[in-house]
Amino acid sequence: VADRGLQFGDGVFETMLCHAGAPLDFDAHWARLRHGCDRLGFACPDVRPAVIEAVRRHADRRAVAKLIVTRGCSQRGYRAAVDPVANWILTLSEAPKVDPRIYETGVAVTVCRTRLAREDDRLVGLKHLNRLTQVLARSEWADEFHDGLLLDHGGAVVEGSASNVFTVTKGALVTPDLATGGVNGIVRRRVLAHARATDLSVQERTLTRAELESADEVFLTNSVYGVVPVRSIGFTRYPVGAVARRMLDAIDPGHHFSTIHGSAG
Amino acid sequence: VADRGLQFGDGVFETMLCHAGAPLDFDAHWARLRHGCDRLGFACPDVRPAVIEAVRRHADRRAVAKLIVTRGCSQRGYRAAVDPVANWILTLSEAPKVDPRIYETGVAVTVCRTRLAREDDRLVGLKHLNRLTQVLARSEWADEFHDGLLLDHGGAVVEGSASNVFTVTKGALVTPDLATGGVNGIVRRRVLAHARATDLSVQERTLTRAELESADEVFLTNSVYGVVPVRSIGFTRYPVGAVARRMLDAIDPGHHFSTIHGSAG
Numbered sequence: 001v002a003d004r005g006l007q008f009g010d011g012v013f014e015t016m017l018c019h020a021g022a023p024l025d026f027d028a029h030w031a032r033l034r035h036g037c038d039r040l041g042f043a044c045p046d047v048r049p050a051v052i053e054a055v056r057r058h059a060d061r062r063a064v065a066k067l068i069v070t071r072g073c074s075q076r077g078y079r080a081a082v083d084p085v086a087n088w089i090l091t092l093s094e095a096p097k098v099d100p101r102i103y104e105t106g107v108a109v110t111v112c113r114t115r116l117a118r119e120d121d122r123l124v125g126l127k128h129l130n131r132l133t134q135v136l137a138r139s140e141w142a143d144e145f146h147d148g149l150l151l152d153h154g155g156a157v158v159e160g161s162a163s164n165v166f167t168v169t170k171g172a173l174v175t176p177d178l179a180t181g182g183v184n185g186i187v188r189r190r191v192l193a194h195a196r197a198t199d200l201s202v203q204e205r206t207l208t209r210a211e212l213e214s215a216d217e218v219f220l221t222n223s224v225y226g227v228v229p230v231r232s233i234g235f236t237r238y239p240v241g242a243v244a245r246r247m248l249d250a251i252d253p254g255h256h257f258s259t260i261h262g263s264a265g
Numbered sequence: 266v267a268d269r270g271l272q273f274g275d276g277v278f279e280t281m282l283c284h285a286g287a288p289l290d291f292d293a294h295w296a297r298l299r300h301g302c303d304r305l306g307f308a309c310p311d312v313r314p315a316v317i318e319a320v321r322r323h324a325d326r327r328a329v330a331k332l333i334v335t336r337g338c339s340q341r342g343y344r345a346a347v348d349p350v351a352n353w354i355l356t357l358s359e360a361p362k363v364d365p366r367i368y369e370t371g372v373a374v375t376v377c378r379t380r381l382a383r384e385d386d387r388l389v390g391l392k393h394l395n396r397l398t399q400v401l402a403r404s405e406w407a408d409e410f411h412d413g414l415l416l417d418h419g420g421a422v423v424e425g426s427a428s429n430v431f432t433v434t435k436g437a438l439v440t441p442d443l444a445t446g447g448v449n450g451i452v453r454r455r456v457l458a459h460a461r462a463t464d465l466s467v468q469e470r471t472l473t474r475a476e477l478e479s480a481d482e483v484f485l486t487n488s489v490y491g492v493v494p495v496r497s498i499g500f501t502r503y504p505v506g507a508v509a510r511r512m513l514d515a516i517d518p519g520h521h522f523s524t525i526h527g528s529a530g
Contacts, residue, residue, distance in 0.1 A: 001354050006333070008396035009274035015341070040397070041404060066341055068271070071400075076280070076331055076358050078396065078403035078426060089266050093341050118383040118418055120398055130395035131273035131343065132305070133385055135336075138343035139306060153383055161343060 002073040003087055004080065009129035011070030011086075012036030017095060017224050018059040023051070025223065028186045033069060036126045037086070042071045047088050054090055062095040064224055068129070096224065103248060106231030106240045107146030109160070109220070111209070112137040116150040116158050116181045125184040137161040146228065147220060149212075152181055157207045163222040164188035165207070167215035168243045172201035174211070187221035187251060194250045200243070217241035226252045267338040268352055269345065274394035276335030276351075277301035282360060282489050283324040288316070290488065293451045298334060301391045302351070307336045312353050319355055327360040329489055333394070363490065368513060371496030371505045372411030374425070374485070376474070377402040381415040381423050381446045390449040402426040411493065412485060414477075417446055422472045428487040429453035430472070432480035433508045437466035439476070452486035452516060459515045465508070482506035491517045 004010035014033050016023035023029065030048060037044035047067070055065055068091075072084040114137040123130075137148050138161050147160040159165055159182040166175045166188075173195050178184055195202045212218065218230040218238050227247045229240040269275035279298050281288035288294065295313060302309035312332070320330050333356075337349040379402040388395075402413050403426050412425040424430055424447040431440045431453075438460050443449055460467045477483065483495040483503050492512045494505040 001333075001356065003271065004400070006268065006271040006335075006354075007394070008400050009394055010397060010400050040401075064341060068266075070271075076329060076356065077361075078399045080400065080404065089271075091266065091341065096342075114387070115385045117385065117388075120380045120382065120401060122379070122401060123382075123397060128397055129272070129274055130397045132275060132388060132393055132395045134343045135269070135273050135275050135345065136305075136385060136387060139345065 002075075003070055004072060004074055004084075005068060005070030005087065005129055007074075008078065009131070010040070010080070011068060011129045012040065012127055013066060013068040013129060014127060015223055016065045016067070017226075018055050018063040018065050018092075021056045021059060023055055023059075023065050025186050025190075026052070028189070029067075029223070032127065032184070032186065033067065036128060037069060039122055039126055040071065040128070042080070042084050042086055044069055045086050045088060047090075051090055054092065059092050063092050064095050066091045066093070070129070098225065102146070102225075102228060104240065106229035106238065107220075108144065108232045109218075109230050110141055110145045110148045111234060112140050112148040112150050112161065114140065114150065116152050118153060118180050124181055125178050127183050134161045146230075149233065151209065155209060157209055157212050158182045160220055160222075163220040163225070163228070165212075166191060166219050166221065167207065167212060168217035168241060169211065169215050171243075172203055173243060174203045174205065174207055174215075176207045177204040179206075185221055186223050187226060190251050191221055191227065191247050194247065198246075198250075217244050219244040219247065221251075267340075268335055269337060269339055269349075270333060270335030270352065270394055272339075273343065274396070275305070275345070276333060276394045277305065277392055278331060278333040278394060279392060280488055281330045281332070282491075283320050283328040283330050283357075286321045286324060288320050288324075288330050290451050290455075291317070293454070294332075294488070297392065297449070297451065298332065301393060302334060304387055304391055305336065305393070307345070307349050307351055309334055310351050310353060312355075316355055319357065324357050328357050329360050331356045331358070335394070361489065367411070367490075367493060369505065371494035371503065371509075372485075373409065373497045374483075374495050375406055375410045375413045376499060377405050377413040377415050377426065379405065379415065381417050383418060383445050389446055390443050392448050399426045411495075414498065416474065420474060422474055422477050423447045425485055425487075428485040428490070428493070430477075431456060431484050431486065432472065432477060433482035433506060434476065434480050437468055438508060439468045439470065439472055439480075441472045442469040444471075450486055451488050452491060455516050456486055456492065456512050459512065463511075463515075482509050484509040484512065486516075
């Protein structure tokens with residue numbers, strides 16, 4: 001109960017899909033976790049061997065591993081120890097049951113009333129433990145949507161409550177630049193890298209709601225679901241387009257995501 | 266480890282100075298805690314008897330009681346149970362040792378580089394568990410300042426990392442209106458109520474940094490220290506003025522705060 005993760009949300013986390021006893025993209029997740037600890041100003045313990053071994057021994061083909069690292073314990077008050085001893089928690093759980101057809105037909109998405117917080121610049125992009133905004137956003141629907149999009153206080157589209165968002169307009173891939181908020185997702189980075197490697201036009205910039213509504217394609221990315229095409233946002237409908245399919249093929253080699261979820265039957 | 270307080274900072278807390286075996290202003294703290302749970306959308310368990318009894322039995326004259334209430338446990342993911350069972354944690358610790366002369370001479374304060382997050386409207390004013398901004402702010406100094414003031418992204422003064430802030434200019438009491446951020450402090454409310462009851466001019470509004478620098482008096486409020494006059498912010502010096510003294514006398518009946526802290530000496 002003295003842990004600063006509980007007291008203040010003073011820590012970071014990663015959520016990783018596990019396949020065949022190993023976390024997918026573990027190096028990228030690990031690098032982001034370390035970067036988050038650096039930005040928050042505490043040393044990240046090297047728990048990689050313990051995580052890999054735990055996932056190998058206990059995670060079946062459809063597991064999700066969640067790794068939390070906090071600044072550790074302290075007395076009451078915001079001030080941290082100079083050399084804190086970080087705590088870490090690994091939780092393995094069953095992967096969500098997903099109808100694999102979502103990768104062919106797309107998912108329904110809503111736009112949340114909850115506005116994304118504008119944080120201090122040092123917190124932007126981090127997958128830290130201050131997630132009340134996402135909790136409030138997620139409370140806006142039950143099962144009827146795959147995710148909800150969050151707007152910033154200026155009305156721009158930033159991300160989903162648990163995903164990054166991409167649009168395709170006139171052949172160009174557009175995603176919010178995360179300059180003032182949002183999580184720098186692992187699959188997001190892979191999509192951007194693949195797009196640049198294949199000379200697709202890429203724009204990381206402010207994405208307005210009007211642009212979202214008039215987009216030719218929309219898709220979401222996240223580490224549990226991979227690339228997920230969007231078929232509707234509110235009353236606006238979208239086709240599952242060529243770019244989303246291309247990303248599904250490229251980012252999901254061997255169709256890890258859809259294979260894993262497909263095995264749910 | 267499944268508690269949503271740790272997972273997401275999904276909860277609220279109160280910090281109460283205890284005097285003679287009872288938490289000061291307990292009714293006001295309790296009302297704020299309940300209001301916070303309401304805003305976050307979960308039922309607050311009535312732990313008042315347990316808190317009062319624990320403080321009576323275990324808290325000496327100089328204790329601080331910290332009460333955390335979280336939405337309880339859930340599976341991985343932001344979605345909460347429909348009827349969550351809240352968890353609560355009460356921690357009693359020794360009150361900080363304070364030189365009682367700070368109430369006569371004032372304290373030194375800094376202005377933080379860390380900017381206060383602009384949150385969703387439903388979170389503004391709550392003492393919730395998403396406190397990374399305050400943790401970053403508090404990391405900017407060691408012991409040389411009593412507190413650090415936080416500016417919003419527009420550069421306005423909102424609060425201290427662990428206090429509310431008041432200025433006095435030409436006889437009028439000014440405090441930030443907390444429209445877009447900040448905690449609605451218990452002592453802050455008492456100061457405002459006393460000022461209104463005694464026909465002091467009161468302005469709850471945006472407070473610019475320039476106004477802060479040119480103020481006649483500045484003081485901070487918080488539940489552990491009460492009303493604390495500010496003698497300097499950076500290179501700007503302030504006298505301990507008549508309004509601060511008046512609030513010290515009025516808000517601290519019997520000089521609870523200074524007496525409690527004085528007994529440390």
